[in-house]
Amino acid sequence: MLVQGFYNLLGWVSIALLVFALFALVDAAIRREDAYRAADKKTKAFWMIILAVAAALIAILPIMSFLPVIGLIAVIVYTVDVRPALKQVSGPRRRGGGSSSDGPYGPFNR
Template sequence: MLMLGFTGFLGLLKIVLMALAAFALVDAAIRREDAYRAADKQNKMFWLIILGIALVVSYLFSILSILPIAGVIASIVYIVDVRPALKQVSGGRGWGRRGGSSSDGPYGPYNGGR
């Protein structure tokens, strides 16, 4: 009974890690090539290959293997380091986001009660 629960947990963890890699791959695919150069990061093709391999490896291998762990690390590096740099260079645009100021609230500009 305990092993069945552990297997279910590992299956759920595998799905979460695949979703993380898929999100990073799709996000890397929609970013512009020149944003990678402007942010001084590896080029777009590099990240597409690494994140594609991470997605395939997380699907094919057991989560307890070293390859899916390396894929998770690559996905986390992209999401935590590369993605914010790309968003900063491209003005925060992505995923259909409209432009706006950093002081904009949900109902318009917020100017601190002035």
């Protein structure tokens, strides 16, 4: 009973780590290529390959083996180091495509 609960917990942890890796992969995919160069963080293709391999390792191999841990480290490095640098270089994303002078009911300067 206790062993089954432990394996159940490991299954949920594996799913959570896979979701985390897929989040990082999608985030890397939606960032612009020139932002990677401007932030001096390798290239977009490099991070896409690293994160795709990390997600595959986490999905295929058991979490207690060595390779998924290396993949998790790569995902953490992207999330903690690369992602904030890309956000800083890219600037804040605006929803709706409005300009910076837009108010809640439309543009201020008509």
